[in-house]
Amino acid sequence: MxxxxxxxxxxxxxxxxxxxxxxxxxxxxxxxxxxxxxxxxxxxxxxxxxxxxxxxxxxxxxxxxxxxxxxxxxxxxxxxxxxxxxxxxxxxxxxxxxxxxxxxxxxxxxxxxxxxxxxxxxxxxxxxxxxxxxxxxxGVDVDKIKSIDSECPVNIPEDKKVIGFIGNWEQVMKIEDICDSIDYLKDVVVVIVGQGYHYEKIFNKYGQKQNIILTGRLEYNLAISLLKRMDICIVPYDKNFYMSKVKDFFSNRKISEYLAAGKPMLIADIEGIPGYLKENVNYIKYESGNPEDLANNADHLMNNPELYSKISHNNKILAKEFDWEQIxxxxxxxxxx
Structure with missing residues (x-):
């Protein structure tokens, strides 16, 4: 209570x-x-x-x-x-x-x-x-996310791009898609902040893999500092989960945080994507369960500065609608x- x-x-x-x-x-x-x-x-x-x-x-x-x-x-x-x-x-x-x-x-x-x-x-x-x-x-505290200036808790080389995820993942999240995508990417580090469903199994499989960082749970300011270091944020829904098949089902806090940080997103191709998000305006879609497709779309976005900048700008504007006071x-x- x-x-x-x-x-x-x-x-x-x-x-x-x-x-x-x-x-x-x-x-x-x-x-x-x-x-x-x-x-x-x-x-x-x-x-x-x-x-x-x-x-x-x-x-x-x-x-x-x-x-x-x-x-x-x-x-x-x-x-x-x-x-x-x-x-x-x-x-x-x-x-x-x-x-x-x-x-x-x-x-x-x-x-x-x-x-x-x-x-x-x-x-x-x-x-x-x-x-x-x-x-x-x-919702999200947009001003708080903007003001956080904590030192990044993970040492990532400046010449590396970062794709990642923050938040405690539920059964509907297919974290393996993000981890396996590293096999198809060059000069990229995968960072996953948080824990959740089958955490130990995922940690044992990917924890020692090169260019994958699984931080576990972090204090909020440190998690946001890592979010700010990410170039692209992933929302890895599992298309086979029942909630994924319900139109406009999801409204995850992590998405609001990604928006507030102005991060372009890759989101799995499910029916449950929040209706307020528009494809190619706020995110790019990839095929759930296909890490190679995730990697190809991430590579396309990172090598298309105009599209990247447009989505980042759109997301910062949309984030204002999800400030707690407004909601x-x-x-x-x-x-x-």
């Missing part, structure tokens, strides 16, 4: 930490996880009553536990919806949990007061509730509260 604090950033001092009474590790982790959720719910109930809270923003199917209490005390519920989670679980063949998520979300969507969506593609999955959706895409203002969420 978060609480208001004089500091502008989220740090441990303005987090209310809830620790499990029973350690969750070891045997019976599912049962211990359920007990911990109940413990969290009781502490949340106490916090809401003691602070006389009027509004809550919830995310996750397990927040259904809170709904009876919130309804009894007439606390307005904003649900942060990020897609039909059960479809992802079905794709992973986790059918039991998928059914639980499916029916929990049905109840949540029906009984919440408003639904926060980050993209038109996500909204299209719940057309029956479009009337209570609030469009609030992922919140356009969403109308403050007027609704």
């Amino acid at each position: 978060l609480q208001k604090n004089e500091q502008d950033e989220v740090v441990l001092d303005n987090l209310i930490q809830i620790k499990p009474i029973i350690p969750i590790g070891g045997k019976l982790t599912l049962l211990k996880g359920i007990l911990f959720r109940l413990q969290m719910s009781l502490q949340i109930f106490h916090f809401l009553l003691s602070k006389k809270i009027d509004y809550v923003i919830l995310r996750g199917y397990d927040t259904i536990i809170l709904f009876p209490f919130l309804k009894v005390f007439d606390i307005k519920i904003y649900y942060d919806f990020h897609g039909r989670g059960h479809l992802e679980l079905y794709q992973q063949k986790r059918f039991l949990r998928g059914h639980v998520v499916k029916w929990s979300q049905k109840i949540i969507l029906k009984h919440c007061d408003n639904i926060i969506v980050v993209s038109d593609g996500i909204k299209s999955q719940i057309e029956e509730y479009a009337y209570k959706c609030i469009y609030l895409p992922n 919140v203002k356009k969403s109308g969420i403050l007027e609704d509260m």
Whole structure:
């Protein structure tokens, strides 16, 4: 849980930490996880009553536990919806949990007061509730990114071009495409900042490969300093993942950061590319699962100064529309509260 604090950033001092009474590790982790959720719910109930809270923003199917209490005390519920989670679980063949998520979300969507969506593609999955959706895409602090001047934490020769990725990647990201593209590129270094799905497997396969740098997680300022060193940023969606097949589904924070840094992008050829991005205006498309095509497009962009400059300029302009202040203002969420 978060609480208001004089500091502008989220740090441990303005987090209310809830620790499990029973350690969750070891045997019976599912049962211990359920007990911990109940413990969290009781502490949340106490916090809401003691602070006389009027509004809550919830995310996750397990927040259904809170709904009876919130309804009894007439606390307005904003649900942060990020897609039909059960479809992802079905794709992973986790059918039991998928059914639980499916029916929990049905109840949540029906009984919440408003639904926060980050993209038109996500909204299209719940057309029956479009009337209570609030469009609030992922934003970025443009001025903060511009002002960061930290020393680059990785020593990269000045004569090398850099293509890369920052952010914690999800299952929908095909990081291997970026790593394998180095086999088709000359005088280029691949830099990937962050961790995520199958990180150890990817690190073991590519961590010692020449001209590939996997930094793991970095402090924000250092990550942005590396972003500024990149010549091209890659958004490596996997075309076989269910979310990739939903038109305009994605609204990733990393894309907003790439825009704010004025970086040209290569994005995998999926339906889910954010609708506000235009091909050959803000990005160039490559074939998902084809690292050679990624490399060819990166080489084309780096050797076409006019196109490179145009896309960089367009992205700096577009980034202004995704400054947090502008996004919140356009969403109308403050007027609704």
